[in-house]
Structures are given as C-alpha cells and as structure tokens.
Amino acid sequence: MSLIAVFVAFAGGIFGAAVGALGAFVMLGFLILVGVAAQSTGGDLMSIPLGPAFGPHVGGFAAGVAAAAYAAKKGKIDTGRDIVSALMGVNSPDVLLVGGIFGIVGYMLNWAFGLVGFAWTDTVALSVVVSAIIARVLWGNGVFGQVKAGQARYAPRPDTQWLPWQSNVGQRLMIGLGAGVLSAYLAILIGAENGGVVLGFAISAISLSLLGLGVKVPVTHHITLLAAVAATASGSLIWGAVFGMAAGIVGEYMANTFLVHGDTHIDPPACTIAALTSVSLLLQALGVYGAYSNYIATVILALLLLSGGYASLRQPKIGTAAKASA
DSSP: OOHHHHHHHHHHHHHHHHHOHHHHHHHHHHHHHHHHHHHHTTOOOTTTTTSTTTOTTTTTTHHHHHHHHHHHHTTSSSOBTOOSSOGGGGOOHHHHHHHHHHHHHHHHHHHHHGGGSSOOSOHHHHHHHHHHHHHHHHHSSOTTOOOOTTOOTTSOOGGGSSOGGGOSHHHHHHHHHHHHHHHHHHHHHHOGGGTGGGHHHHHHHHHHHHHHTTOOOOOOHHHHHHHHHHHHHHTOHHHHHHHHHHHHHHHHHHIIIIITTOSBOOOHHHHHHHHHHHHHHHHHHTTTTSTTHHHHHHHHHHHHHHHHHHHHHHSOOHHHHHHHHO
C-alpha cells in the first residue's frame, strides 16, 4: 500500500461516480482487452484495469455503486439501485466526493484481504461486495433488504426479479454452459500467463453496454470469469463448464439474497465470484483437480443438465402463467 495508490484510488472513485457504475465497468472491459493484448506480446498493462485506478473494487464499479446509494438517500436520483446513470448529471460535488471516498474504501479492503497470505478467494470481488454492503448499511434498508408483504425472498414476482429473462433454472444453466465453455476455451487457448483468465470477463463486461441501452442481453461476467478460473486451475474444459453453470445458478440466489429486496445495489455477480472462487481454490487444494477429475466433472455436468431439463419442463408456460395471475 502507498499514499500514491490511495490518492489514485480516490481520483478513480470520483471518475467512476461521474460516469456511473455500469459505464465505468464497460470501460474496464475495454481496458482489460488492451491488457490481455499487451500481456500476450510480452508487455504488462494489467495493473491499469485491475489496479487502484480502474479496478472493479474502486473506480471501475464499486465507487459508482456507493455514490448512487448516497445520491438516492439525498433525493438526487430515484433509486440507489441505479447503476446506469452517470452521476455527473446530478450536478452535485458531494456525490462525486462519496465516489472518491469509496474508491479509497475499495482499495483498502482489497489490500486488507490480501494480507491473509494465501489465495483464498477473489479479493477484488469480495471488496466490491463489502463496499456495497457498507453503502447499504449507511444509506439503504439493511444488508439483506426488506421483503415486502405478500412476497417471498427466493420466489420474487417477475416485475421484481433481477433479470427476468435470465431467471428460470433452464435459462441460467444454458447461458452458464455456453458462456462458460467459450471463456474456458479462450483461457486454456491463450493461457493464464497471457491474461486468458480475464478475456471472457472483459467480453462480458463490454456486452453490458447493450444492457444500458435496454437490450435484454445476459449478464455473464461471473460465469465467464469463474469458468476460466476453474478451467485453468484444472486444465479441463469440463470443469469450466461446471463452474459456468454453477455460477448461473448461484448468481440468481445471490440476487435474491442481497439485491432484489434492497434499495441499493449489492452486485450478484461479485458475490458469486467471491464465493465460487473459494470453492475452486478449495477443490484445487484438496487435489480434486488431479487424477480422474474429468470423470467427476462429467458426472456433475450431467446432473446439472438433467436438473435444468427437469426444471424447464416444470416451468409454467407464459400463457398458463398469465391465466393463473389473472
């Protein structure tokens, strides 16, 4: 840790708040692409998108999340869950100041988590989560939000779901399989040493520019990153598929736990990345990625596919659901 890095984190947080959390995250995706290109040719620019200036835990996302929570509490925007709006537009320096402060908070959190001394989770993702929880405690309705009367935490109404087009089990498993395998393939092909682990993540981040325009694209950066992490750790595309599908399932659970019933943003993908990275590291430490690991992964993959197919068959048809709700 250095004072220069802290100052840079503060500046990055101001910028992240000014352009909005989602806009900053999309820019982060482009910066990672540049970093991967440089790394594959022998350069090293990855400290720019993953460092104190533009990392997701600072100006690349988390600072904008906290600034939005504060802005909503002060009545400057409609909801603290607004990660799309560029907060420069509220014309309020205190909102940008909060972004700067949370740039420092995110940097300090990641530094502190790194003091453990061994790989135990994705500390950047965990920092994003804890930063958002701090903002929720300060300016929102509690860590887990508040479930309204007549609703259930893990069975929200379609109009309150995180991503209604990515909510049913079959849909999540399919996008987990597709995006996960592609990212795992790229990671193995390019190699972890050349930035292959974060290439799929970067592509996913950039795709969210369409989400900001109202296009119903999938949110996949938790899927692509975890699939790549598992694939490079195990050397197996099958494990990449397993973790991609698992990320699709866990992401919705995290959304219903922290986001859907809250009035500020706690990021489901970041929660998922932090949790499942620990699982992958544990499997690696236990030697599960060793001999016969592909057989284990294949069995898990088959079970996931079967459960997805069964859940899809039980999913009510749109017409049936409409009649039932009427």
